[in-house]
Amino acid sequence: MPHDTLAFTGGFREPVFEAQSVFRTLMDCMARPGTVGSAAVAVAPPAPLCAAVGAVALTLCDNDTPVWLTPALAASALPGWLAFHAGASVTDDRQAARFAFVEKGAMLPDPGLFAQGTQEYPDRSTTLVVEIEAFTGGRPLTLTGPGIRTEEEFAPVGLPDMFVYFRAENRQNFPRGVDLILVAGDAVLCLPRTTVVRVKEA
Amino acid sequence: MTTADLATYNFAYLDEQTKRMIRRAILKAIAIPGYQVPFASREMPMPYGWGTGGVQVTAAILGPKDVLKVIDQGADDTTNAVSIRAFFQKVANVAVTTKTRAATIIQTRHRIPEEKLTSGQTLVYQVPIPEPLRFLEPRETETRKMHALEEYGLMHVKLYEDIARNGHIATTYAYPVKVEGRYVMDPSPTPKFDNPKMHMSEALQLFGAGREKRIYAVPPYTEVVSLDFEDHPFEIQTFDKPCALCGAQDVYLDEVVLDDRGGRMFVCSDTDHCEQRCASGHRGHLAHDKEAAE
Ligand SMILES: [Zn+2]
Numbered sequence: 359m360p361h362d363t364l365a366f367t368g369g370f371r372e373p374v375f376e377a378q379s380v381f382r383t384l385m386d387c388m389a390r391p392g393t394v395g396s397a398a399v400a401v402a403p404p405a406p407l408c409a410a411v412g413a414v415a416l417t418l419c420d421n422d423t424p425v426w427l428t429p430a431l432a433a434s435a436l437p438g439w440l441a442f443h444a445g446a447s448v449t450d451d452r453q454a455a456r457f458a459f460v461e462k463g464a465m466l467p468d469p470g471l472f473a474q475g476t477q478e479y480p481d482r483s484t485t486l487v488v489e490i491e492a493f494t495g496g497r498p499l500t501l502t503g504p505g506i507r508t509e510e511e512f513a514p515v516g517l518p519d520m521f522v523y524f525r526a527e528n529r530q531n532f533p534r535g536v537d538l539i540l541v542a543g544d545a546v547l548c549l550p551r552t553t554v555v556r557v558k559e560a
Numbered sequence: 561m562t563t564a565d566l567a568t569y570n571f572a573y574l575d576e577q578t579k580r581m582i583r584r585a586i587l588k589a590i591a592i593p594g595y596q597v598p599f600a601s602r603e604m605p606m607p608y609g610w611g612t613g614g615v616q617v618t619a620a621i622l623g624p625k626d627v628l629k630v631i632d633q634g635a636d637d638t639t640n641a642v643s644i645r646a647f648f649q650k651v652a653n654v655a656v657t658t659k660t661r662a663a664t665i666i667q668t669r670h671r672i673p674e675e676k677l678t679s680g681q682t683l684v685y686q687v688p689i690p691e692p693l694r695f696l697e698p699r700e701t702e703t704r705k706m707h708a709l710e711e712y713g714l715m716h717v718k719l720y721e722d723i724a725r726n727g728h729i730a731t732t733y734a735y736p737v738k739v740e741g742r743y744v745m746d747p748s749p750t751p752k753f754d755n756p757k758m759h760m761s762e763a764l765q766l767f768g769a770g771r772e773k774r775i776y777a778v779p780p781y782t783e784v785v786s787l788d789f790e791d792h793p794f795e796i797q798t799f800d801k802p803c804a805l806c807g808a809q810d811v812y813l814d815e816v817v818l819d820d821r822g823g824r825m826f827v828c829s830d831t832d833h834c835e836q837r838c839a840s841g842h843r844g845h846l847a848h849d850k851e852a853a854e
Contacts, residue, residue: 374571378623381583385621388590389764389779390679418587420580456584477708481588481597504593504740505779533742537591550591550779552740 365438368402370416376401380417384539387548392501392510394493398544404435406461410541411489412439418485419446419457426455426472426484428464455484462489466517469524469536480533483551487539490516493547498558501549511558512547514540525555572619572652578602582620582775586766589777594739595707596690596774604770606647610640611669611686613768615647617775618667618684621766622648627655629663634671634812634829641669658832672754674811674833677763679780685748690769690776692736692746712744715787723792732797737784744787745776753796753812758784803828804846806837 370376376399383395403412419425425446427436432448436459440446449455452472460466472484496515499522502508514521528535528551535551549555570576578600585599604612622628630645632638636658644667648654657663660673667684677683693703696714706712715736722729729735735752739745747758748767758765758778765778778784788794802809804825811833813826825846828834838847 373576375624377576377579378571378621381579382621382623385583385586385590385764388587389777418580418584420577422581423584478704479598480592480595481585483588485587504782505590507781533592533595537587552591552593552779 364404364435365442368404368412368439369443370399370401370413373416376413377417380413383546384414384417384548387539387546388505388537388550390505391503391549391553392506392512392547394512395546396544397541397546404439406430406434406463407436407459408462408489408541408543410544410546411459411461411487414487414539414541414546415440415446415457415459416444419444421445421447423456424449424451424454426450426452426458428460428467430464431459431461452484458484458486460486460488462491462516466521466524468520469538470527472536474531474534474536477534480535483534483536485537485539487541488517489541490514492516492542493540493545500556500558501553502556503550503553505550506553514542516542522555522557525549525553529554569651572622572648573604574602574616574619578616579620582616585775586617586620586777589766589775590764590779592743593778593782594743594745594776596769596776599773599775601770601773606643608771609688611644611667611768612770613772613775614667614669614684614686614770615644615768616770617766617768618648618665619652621682621684622652622654622665624652624654626664627657627662629657629660629666629832630668631666631671631673631830632669633814634673634833635831637831659836660830660832668750670749670751671812671829672750672757674808674828674830675836677757677761679762681763683761683763683765685750685765685767687746687748687767687769687774688771689734690746690748690767690772690774692734692744707743710742712738712787715744716789719787720789723789729788729792729794735794736787738787739778740783741785745778745784747784751797751812752786752794755784755786755794756796760784799826801826802844803834803837804844806834806842806847807844808833808837808842 397410399413475483492515496513501510538549630641632640786794814829
């Protein structure tokens with residue numbers, strides 16, 4: 359298939375109900391950090407973006423939400439796909455981005471470089487959507503904060519060691535800060551800015 | 561309802577762009593518990609006083625698998641609740657219920673159901689005035705600043721003046737709370753009796769103010785503390801007698817006038833709670849009279 363026709367295929371088949379279903383997963387996971395939800399929807403964004411991250415993009419992005427892409431995503435057919443299916447435009451300016459997308463294997467950018475919101479309007483911040491390898495099998499991390507009864511745990515594969523440091527920095531700025539949507543395969547796990555992430559004590 | 565009927569509406573009335581905008585606001589609201597996220601509130605086919613903020617939140621989250629309950633005060637059968645329920649049946653063909661435990665989404669104007677909510681449930685509040693500082697400071701720019709700087713001294717002064725005037729804190733509705741030790745929040749016009757139910761609730765709580773264009777949230781398992789003083793601790797209303805129909809104690813009661821000779825009784829404001837209790841054999845001291853009358 360020629361490169362540029364990719365942009366016109368692979369969107370939602372039932373936009374109203376698929377967007378609602380993906381949103382409810384995101385809402386439930388944002389409200390209960392550490393809980394794994396499903397975003398299994400048959401969308402087909404251009405490589406290297408995976409289906410579930412594509413579904414998140416179509417659920418939340420439109421012409422009111424400039425998006426930032428990693429170099430590999432920016433060089434792919436994704437900008438055209440986002441423009442066609444969501445009406446969303448790409449920006450290089452991390453401070454202007456409402457969403458940022460990172461594919462599996464790419465280096466996680468420092469969340470501190472994105473819009474943090476202001477003290478008066480902390481909601482005006484970037485949400486990072488990051489695909490990783492898996493939520494189990496890596497170094498165990500504990501999660502505490504609103505939405506968590508006592509403590510949650512996950513063991514991500516594909517996040518840098520710096521991740522815990524990034525989260526601590528992020529937490530210090532509260533109520534400012536970025537929120538994180540992690541995707542592994544069809545599974546979704548959210549870490550709002552309130553979630554405290556620590557390396558699990560052995 | 562046929563497919564042809566449904567096709568004349570957007571599912572759940574709102575267009576997809578509006579839903580996306582509201583959904584983004586909801587995610588931010590959950591991420592910043594108690595903070596009021598501005599949103600571009602839409603005109604709805606009902607007046608503002610009818611809970612258009614709550615209706616827009618419900619419309620943005622609602623799906624085909626949901627079961628919706630709508631209450632006004634604690635009742636499912638008042639005009640406001642009946643209209644909103646009928647609206648969503650028409651525009652979303654959604655299943656509805658009056659049973660608290662059967663609902664996935666409960667939209668409310670005042671009360672939090674007596675039955676403990678669980679983790680599969682979302683409570684959507686219709687909020688008239690979302691800003692707890694509005695009566696102290698009318699300027700939005702100033703209240704924003706006060707929230708930004710955590711300057712909540714004025715709020716305490718107001719409660720203190722209440723005590724000076726009345727000997728106790730006289731505020732009984734929309735009693736301010738602090739969420740997760742950070743934002744002071746107005747729990748909509750709920751009676752303060754319900755404030756403790758917000759604390760560490762298993763359910764997600766979403767608040768929509770249509771006229772004031774604000775959405776805010778309390779995630780599950782989040783601290784919600786009613787403002788008070790060590791020497792004047794927060795107290796909820798207590799009722800002298802149990803419910804006249806089901807005998808329930810420790811529930812919120814409404815006064816009902818029985819006749820024109822001044823006869824009156826106190827019954828559960830939460831009608832579903834009362835009916836469930838009556839159905840399982842609980843009886844209050846006037847239950848017999850009611851059965852005889854029917
Ligand atoms: Zn009763």
